[in-house]
Amino acid sequence: MADAKVIPFDDDRSRSGAARRxxxxxxxxxxxxxxxxxxxxxxxxxxxxxxxxDAQEAAPPExxxxxxxxxxxxxxxAGGLAFLRRRVTGDYxxxxxxxxxxxxxxVLMSMLRPxxxxxxxxxxxxxxxxxxxxxxxxVANHSGTLPLDGLxxxxxxxDNHPAERHLRLLAADLVFMLPVVNELAxxxxxxxxxxxxxxxxxxxxxxxxxxxxxxxxxxxxxxERYKLQRFGRGGxxxxxxxxxxxxxxxxxxxxxxxxPMIGNSKTLARVLGVPYFPITPTFPWLGxxxxxxxxxxxxxQFGEPIPTDGYPPEAAEDPMLMFNLTDxxxxxxxxxxYKLLVQRRSVFF
Numbered sequence: 001m002a003d004a005k006v007i008p009f010d011d012d013r014s015r016s017g018a019a020r021r022x023x024x025x026x027x028x029x030x031x032x033x034x035x036x037x038x039x040x041x042x043x044x045x046x047x048x049x050x051x052x053x054d055a056q057e058a059a060p061p062e063x064x065x066x067x068x069x070x071x072x073x074x075x076x077x078a079g080g081l082a083f084l085r086r087r088v089t090g091d092y093x094x095x096x097x098x099x100x101x102x103x104x105x106x107v108l109m110s111m112l113r114p115x116x117x118x119x120x121x122x123x124x125x126x127x128x129x130x131x132x133x134x135x136x137x138x139v140a141n142h143s144g145t146l147p148l149d150g151l152x153x154x155x156x157x158x159d160n161h162p163a164e165r166h167l168r169l170l171a172a173d174l175v176f177m178l179p180v181v182n183e184l185a186x187x188x189x190x191x192x193x194x195x196x197x198x199x200x201x202x203x204x205x206x207x208x209x210x211x212x213x214x215x216x217x218x219x220x221x222x223x224e225r226y227k228l229q230r231f232g233r234g235g236x237x238x239x240x241x242x243x244x245x246x247x248x249x250x251x252x253x254x255x256x257x258x259x260p261m262i263g264n265s266k267t268l269a270r271v272l273g274v275p276y277f278p279i280t281p282t283f284p285w286l287g288x289x290x291x292x293x294x295x296x297x298x299x300x301q302f303g304e305p306i307p308t309d310g311y312p313p314e315a316a317e318d319p320m321l322m323f324n325l326t327d328x329x330x331x332x333x334x335x336x337x338y339k340l341l342v343q344r345r346s347v348f349f
Contacts, residue, residue, distance in 0.1 A: 097197070098186030101166070108188050109158060115148075116155040119295055120254060124160045126302035129248055132163045135202035136305070137240045138209040139329050140250035141228055141337065142217035145259035145278045148293065149252050153209060154188070156300050168201050169209045170194075174274070195239050202243035209250075210236045212326075219264070219276040225256035226341060228334050234326035237308075241316040246305035249329050251336035254298030257347050259283070296347050299340050303332050 083106060086092045094100045116122045130136055140153060150169050157167040170193035176182045191197045193210065201208050211217065212231040220229060240247050263279030283290030306329065315321055 094187075097168075097189070097191045097201075099168070099189040100187040101189075103187050104166070104189060108184070109155060112151055112155050113159065116152050116159075116298075119293075120152060120258075120298045122152055122156055122254075122298040122300060124156045124300050124302075127157075127160045129302045129305050130157065130161055130165065130207060131246065131305075132161075132165075133205065135205050135243055135245035136207050136248055137198075137202060137236060137243075137245055138167065138207060138248045138250050138302070139236060139333070140209065140211050141226075141252055141333055142211035142213040143220070143225065143252070144218060144255035144293075145261050145280070146293075147218055148258065149255040150209070150211065152255070152298065153250065153252065153300060157207065157209075165207050167209045168206050170198055170211075172214060195235055198236070198239045199243050202239065202245050212236055215275040219261070219278070221264070222256070222260040222262055226253070226337050228330055228337075231326050231330050234322040237322045237325045237329070238316045240308045241311055241322075242313075244309040246307050246309075247325070247329055248305045249303040249332040249336070251301050251303070251333050251340060252298065253300075253337060253340040253344065254296045254347075257296045258293035260294075294348075297344075297349055299344070301336055301340060303336055306332075 083102070086102070092100065092102055130138070138153075138157070140149070143149060150171075154167045154169060158164055166189060169188075169190045171185055171190045172193055175185050175190065176192060191201070198208055198210070213229045214232070216229040220227075237247070259278060259280050261278045261280055265277040265279060268277040269275065280290065282292075306325065308325075311321070
């Protein structure tokens with residue numbers, strides 16, 4: 001038996017310290033000895049390799065955060081370049097109504113979101129009343145001189161619903177007669193407010209939004225704020241009955257005060273071919289600056305859905321039923337408006 005090698009206890013401390021500090025070369029197969037009684041062994045087997053450590057995990061917290069930030073920016077730039085390439089080559093999809101989902105998600109929603117979250121500070125209630133799948137018809141009040149409430153409603157549904165559902169708004173003829181607005185409205189998923197288009201969208205399982213007051217609601221004077229106008233002939237009820245989808249009443253508070261309409265120049269409205277020409281405390285006196293909306297605090301509340309799938313097919317032609325359901329939706333929206341106004345602390349807070 002070979003003689004054992006004895007290491008004296010009084011060996012040079014500097015040499016033993018250097019041995020402890022010496023790092024293990026990659027691939028040497030040697031694990032570092034435990035430093036003391038409580039230390040855990042690195043490896044008990046010869047030839048075992050140390051597990052690979054991600055550079056981001058091995059870096060200090062500041063450097064790891066910087067690496068993560070650079071990777072995030074790289075992904076955004078790559079995604080933006082890919083988006084531009086698809087725009088240039090035409091390699092993107094639109095549906096039969098002209099709706100461009102990719103453009104809406106990445107551009108239009110990104111432009112509207114700061115207005116909803118930061119400027120108007122929209123608070124959303126009752127979002128669970130919108131179904132997670134299948135068609136639904138959202139019926140809301142309309143106000144504000146300019147139709148910003150429809151756009152904020154679109155952002156509220158997409159950003160707050162767990163399924164991130166897209167709202168397809170029904171718009172008036174005038175929207176599709178304006179050169180630039182026409183194209184943007186189509187890309188954002190809006191379509192003409194006619195029963196045929198609405199029914200096709202609902203049968204496809206889309207969430208459709210309608211504001212039955214129309215120009216009567218959006219162009220009413222400031223003294224009549226939060227007083228619902230007529231809901232037309234109840235065509236939206238007939239459409240919901242044919243499609244068999246629930247009607248979700250929606251009340252919007254805050255939009256009435258963004259452009260307090262204190263007058264209406266009917267002469268200018270006839271010349272320009274528009275339903276009304278608003279006069280507010282700031283417009284047209286301050287020029288383009290007067291077109292900036294006041295930063296009011298908004299609340300959007302979705303009420304309990306009204307089911308329509310229990311009615312027979314011929315119910316869509318029953319004028320009395322349509323009148324009763326229209327009145328029920330209108331009363332529910334008006335009651336919720338009054339309740340939200342009582343709870344509101346201030347127009348701006």
